Amino acid sequence: MERIYPTFPVSEGFNGLIGVPVSNSVMSDVKMSSDVYEVFVNGDKVGEKVLVTQVEKPEDIKDILNDYGFNNFQFNVEGNSIVIGTDEQSQKMKEILSAYLSIR
Template sequence: MPLINGSYGDMFLVNLTQHANSKISHDRYDVYVNGDFVGHKTLLTQTEDITDVNDFLHSQGYNRYEASLNGDHFEIRAEDETATDLAEALQIYLQTR
């Protein structure tokens, strides 16, 4: 195990393999609708996933859109007539999560 010096000269043992497999910080995705930033989707637990956004949209009756994940950007493409309503619903969803 590697040794890391503490701020007061103390030594801490760190198992980097264990930390690599666990979630140290929260994953966060930037969500866009038709190229416009809508908000951040932060995954707070191991059971949350970026596809929760799709589940929310389907529960709100939005089914005609395309979504893709590019790194930490979750991009949604929707027809212009539904994009504004979809983006507003997503903003509320992302702010309350």
């Protein structure tokens, strides 16, 4: 993992920035940029789940599917992919997730 140093100006008369080392434990709790997960249903890509805030997680998609009445599906996070397998109305699930992911 590349070490990132937060920088800040020292004073108005100094034309530069100083980097301050931060431990890995601190950096692992800080969201540096948006995490993006490709979402697949039965092998077909339906969109991308972008985690914008620190409280968002890939598993939020399970809650969306449950809200739409889907209960019988497999859900796995594999690297930067969310893989969903289902025999229950897969086309409808793809349409719902595609619409959800396009507006998020």
